[in-house]
Every structure is written in structure tokens, then in C-alpha cells.
Amino acid sequence: MGMLQKYGAGPDQIDAMNTDRLRENFMVEGMFAPGKIGFAYTHFDRMIVGGAVPTGAPLSFGGGEDVGTETFFEAREMGIANLGGVGWIEVDGTRYDLGNRDVLYIGRGSKTVTMQSDDAENPAWFYMNSVPAGADIPTRLITRSEAKVLKMGDAEKGNVRSLAMYIHPEVSPSCLLLMGITDPAKGSMWNTMPPHLHERRMEAYCYFDMSPEDRVMHFMGRPDNTRHLVVGAGDIVMSPAWSIHMGTGTGPYGFVWGMTGENQAYTDVDPVKISELR
Template sequence: MEQRYGAGPDQINGMNTTQLRENFMVERLFTPGQISFAYTHFDRMVVGGAVPTEKALSFGDGKDVGTSLFFDAREMGIANLGGAGWVEVDGMRYDLGNRDVLYVGRGVEVVTMGSIDAKSPARFYMNSVPAGHSVPTRLITRAEAKVLEMGDAEQSNRRSLAMYIHPEVAPSCLLLMGITDPAKGSVWNTMPPHLHERRMEAYCYFDLSDEDRVMHFMGRPDNTRHLVVANGDVVLSPAWSIHMGAGTGPYGFVWGMTGENQEYTDVSPVAIKELR
């Protein structure tokens, strides 16, 4: 399990590109035949990726999070961003198609993941956060997500936001998780940019071609920086930072949040003209 310690807003001035990426990004999560995790010190979120091929992949030991079992005091969302797959939670199997999400509640012992076809493997993206109580494990299919249409085509930020792990769809203790897709011809996401001082957020950008990139903007509104993001890269957004991005081609992203509350609208918008 890798570590990401992050930094405060007064520290990014002294960071070069490599240092920004080392603190605020997780790369190479999706390696065929492996599970990869990164423990972040942004509200203790763990991000992970798994690409099972011929053999299933399992985890459950809690050594890296300081407990006997991984889920002794944690919950998790698992989004399938690849081919058809399955996840077995303590012997109960759930089949996940592309863009289905499985919520795994506190108290689980073992999670096992597999692909239906090794030549077109599942790509499981995971967000895990501390949880104070148990909520039953539940599959949320793409059809069951609550979709919000947002933005304006004339400003190139028309997009659909699908809520999966959310009080209005599937409850959890503290985790929120969903998927956003810019509309055809739109490139900007999360407009206007905003802060939510009571929650951090992780972005996993996916469905980009090899040639395309997303330019992700971070930092305080009056002191911004950017990260160049490829397919499958994860950006960690602390509570003090704005977060928005523009892609050079089609893309989507999984957003995961945790913090003091689950109020999706508990944000402080920032006018574009105020950015520096």
C-alpha cells in the first residue's frame, strides 16, 4: 500500500511538478492481475484499483490500516470501469457490469474480485473511508443511479452526474460516490469550481484515449496549480482546494467524498473571474 501525505495550501508554492504529482495524485492503479492501494492522509481515504484476469483477486487483511481486518472500521465503494466482472463479499456474489457500483459495509471479512472474460477484464476502482457504523452491502446498478443533468453546452460544461452511494440512492456511513460524464462536445467538469471545507474528494479519470489528457486545476482560488492527468489516474483534492478540469477528448470520472457530512450541496462556489 502506497502512502500519500498531502500538504497544506501554503506548501504548494515550493513544489515542482513532480512533487505536486507525488502528493496529490495516484498513478498506475490498474495493473492486470494485481490489486493496488494507496492510503491517503486526506480524511484517511484509501483508493485502490484491481484488474483480475485469469485468476480472482482477494483482500481483507487489515495490517496496512491498523486493524485485524480491513473492514473492521471501514466501508468501501467499488466501481467497475471495465468489462463484466463479479465481486464476492463473504461468500455472497454480486455481478457488476460496466459502471455498476457495489457498496461494501463495515464488518466484512473477505472481498474477492474476478472478471467474466480475462480478455476483456473488469477494472475495479475502490474508495474506502472510516465508518462509525455498519450499513448492509448493496449493489447499485447503472440503471439505479440518480442522474442529474447540469451545465450549459454554450459554455462547454454540459454534463450528467450519476449518484450511486448517496442518501437519496444507497445509504452509507460517510462515503459518497458517483460518476460524471461531460456531454458530447463539452470538456469542462465541476463548473463553477468550488470548495467544500468539510469534505475531501478523489477524482478517478477514465475512458480517455491514450493520446488524450485532462488538465485538472487545484489550489486555493487565488493561487491555482494544474495537474496533467491520464486515463486511470486519480487526483486527491483536499478540503482547502478547488477542483475542476478540462479534457482534450471524451472522458468520465468517478468522484468519491468523505468528511463531516453527506450534504452534496454543502459547497462554496468560486466565480471564474476570481481565479488566479
């Protein structure tokens, strides 16, 4: 399988980083290669992110050699979001059909995962978040229609957005993983405004549904010492617990967010005033 390693950095280290080093430490690129499956082990609460684009033979994984256990899911759970064409995922012999923006939760103790696209010309894009788990929760498909959608934002500030919760206590429970999809409304470009910190949870962002020429400017860092990352479709940003996270795009986009940490409480955040950003 092969797995990249991403070690990240602390807030006192980003001053010395140029663009390339900042991207190396806080971004994962190239996970959605046709006919391949890829993973990156991040040292942000040990979240693993990955991508798979089946275009020929089905793609499978399940061995634990890269995570130090007998099987991949011996001590882990996972969420897989389909960001592309229709496809299917088989978990230990049970098949789940995933349309665009459906999410599959895979519980601890699963053995083998196999993924395939219905149409190689319009393949599925399977985006994966996996975190350590201490409980056995059954595997479950959460369709787009089953997600709980929250409407947020202000049109005058350009940040109207819908937040769809998939892996969440109010929709489909997990041990520690949270996962969902956010879409800015037509004409709105900002997400996650105003910014905030959640020191007890890290977050990963995967940007998608973008035209090839567009980019999102993702802002990170401490509120008084910010940096930015320029991201395109399929790029993944690792947001440590000490960092703000917000972005604005040059065109329409969406993003998958995945979180893990001490709790699953959305209210466990520390808001940051826009006027305090530097």
C-alpha cells in the same frame, strides 16, 4: 497486499512544488495493473483508493495489517466501481455480478472480498474508495440503471454534464462515503464548473474512458493560487478540502468522484467566481 502512502500538503506548501512533487503529493498512478490489486492510503480524511484488474486467478483482500486493525473492514466501508468489462465480486460468500459502471457498496464488518473478470481479454477495472465508518450498513449492489442522474451545465460554456449518484442518501445510504460518476456531454469538455470549495469534505477523482493520447487538465489550489495536474486514464487525483477542483479534457472522458468528511450535503459548498481565479 502492500499499500502506498500519500501524505499530501497544505495550501502554503504548493508554491515550493515542481511538477513531480505536485504529482507525488496529490496524485495516485499505476493502480490498474493487469492481474494485480493495489491500494494507496491517503492522509486526506484517511481515504484509501485502489484498483484491481483480474486477468488470471481471482484477486482477494480482507486483512487489516495495512490499516492497523484485525480486518480491513473492521472500521471501514468501501465503494467499488467497475470501469471495465463484466466481472463479479464476492463478499463473505455472496456473489455480486457487476457490469460496466455498476457500483458495489461494502459495509463495515465485512471480512473477505474476492474479485474476478468474466473475460480476461476484456477485464473488469475495479476502482475502490474506502473511508472510516462508524455504522453497520448492509452491502448492496447499485446498478447503472439504479443511479440517480442529474443533468447540469450550459452548452454555450462547454460544461454540460450528467452526474450519476450511486452511494448517496437518495440512492444507497452509507456512513460517510459518497460515490458517483460524471460524464461531460458530447462536445463539452469542462467538468464541475463553476468551481467551488467544500471545506468540510475532501474528494477523489479517478479519470477513465479516455483514449491513450488524450489528457485532462485538472486544476487545483486555492482560488487565488491555482496549479494544474495533467492526468490520463486510470489516474487518481486527491482533492483536499482547501482546494478547488475542476478540469477540462482534450477528448471525451468520465470520472468517478468519491467524497468523505463531516457531512453528505451537496449544498454545503462555497462557490468561487471564475473572475476570482488566479
